[in-house]
Amino acid sequence: MTEWYYHLPGQGRVGPMAADDVRTAYRDGQVQRDTLAWHSGARDWQPLDRFSEELELDGIQPARRAPEPPAIPASPAYAATAGASAAQASVYAASTAYAEPSSPYAPPRASVSDTGTYAALDASDVVYAGFWRRVAALVIDAIVVSIAYYIVMIVMFIFVGAAAFGAIGSNNAGAAAGPIMAMFAVIYLAYPVISGLYYIGFESSTAQATLGKMAVGIKVADADGRRLSRMHAFGRWASHLLCYFTLYIGYVMAAFTERKRGLHDMVASTLVVDRWAYTSRPDRQQRGLGTVAIVVLVLGALLAVAYVGLMMAVAIPAYQDYLQRAAAASAG
Template identity: 65%
Template sequence: MTDWYYHLPGQGRVGPLDADDVREAYRDGRVQRDTLAWHVGARDWQPLDRFSETLGLDAVAPPVMAPQVPATPAATAFESVDRASPYAPPRATLSEAGDYLGDAGEVVYAGFWKRLAALMIDALVVTIAYYIVLFAGLIAFGVGASGLFSGNPSGSPGTIALLMAVIYLAYPVISGLYYIGMESSSTQATLGKMAVGIKVADDAGRRLAPGRALGRWAAHLLCYLTLYIGYIMAAFTQRKRGLHDMVAGTLVVDRWAYTAHPERQQRGLGVVAIVVLILGALATLAYIGIVAAIALPAYQDYVNRAAGVG
């Protein structure tokens, strides 16, 4: 049995309901053809008219409409047309509680390349922060470390242990604080995601709680264990979800998704993402060239020496 939901202005989401309940609501006039509806397995909220064949609405007697009440000064003429037309775009009322609007029409999910551009920016930010902390640690522990090599080991083992802790633990700690803090903040996005115009949300489009943001960050480990296949999954799954998104129950969407202005969502990469991807490709080619310039002469020298020994 399929669970159905529909959205009524001023009441929010109603459901779960079965198909008979939806037909009865239509027969009674509680819902109309342009009422936003969704069922389990559907991609986005759509006008109920889109599901007329599935629900068999054409076989149901049309609802008896109440006489039109004169519009209040706050209402506009086009709003009345939108409510009466089955072809009107999905509309819903923004809650006074905030910008989140869970039933706001179509959702544009962030694709693989846009997410890769955001990841490149975030990796650079975290790496810079790591080296700042590392250099600060080297300076702070420099006196104790030098004591070990000058023959005065007093207190040096503890100093070296702290230095090793900074070297090995600073990066994951900085990464965790960065991703968890920013993705559970009001922006719902890291600096990289903000730069390319995307954000992270839960399955219903809401802001992540810190606990779920922590789970999403920890789930990145699964992508590493699968040799980055977990990340590549975002290019092929229906809602552009990586393995870590599936585990944590999260989505990466356009920054205007689930707001009062879903029409501002963009499907393209955008200028920032394109520039970052180009710079990343050039940096990768430069790195490969440097490695080749170092490795090939060394390999040739090895071959020549091996031939001379033989």
């Protein structure tokens, strides 16, 4: 069962608890959408709103908090006493925080200063994913989707081949037409279906990133930095068609636009940012390519050069042979 935690000012970390307990706390007004939350498997503390779909918060009407009474000016003596009490409380909180036993299974700690609205945490410093960083992620994702596609194709060929040979062996050639038509349908439809499930599922998950994006440390968010819904992720995936129609110019636009957005990002109102953007730790954002992205780009360039060399090694002798045949034919 997934264990949930949330962080309240003055109380610190609350949990572990089940998802039902978090929903109850939200319904009772104990926590709000901007309360920092974490669950086992998440990479960082996030505002509770980021988990609204997972916790089904949209269908819950939270209780309204009673307005706080206006502050009454205190006398100088009371202010001095209150200041001393606050200092003692801060010392006690610091000591208890350090006294808490550390565990590799404990969720990340969040300080009281981490609480607040989502925009206040993140909007001041956002690192947008550059063109080459996104290319490196695309290379990894293309390999993953292609491997899944060929696995499906191999399984399909095995079953279709067995069915076709069985039909032919029984002198029923018409029965083989069905499996063969199914095979052609899979050949044309399997790749887009696998690609759609892959991109939509991962980019709308809590990680907000495909395996390739995770590897290079970037993620996808909406225009406000929030996690995409399933339908929003579907719209972003479908808008890739516009980049194909523009002969991939839509992808190249990410190298020149202000927020590094491709045509599909503009149409779907999405951003591709560093994995630590729009979190409580924007200082961890990586502004360069990173080791993984550099390695992937170098290997990709080497493979491209090797491919071009192989094609030239095949094409040049074939062209020379063609010239010799043409010369012999004209001389004869």
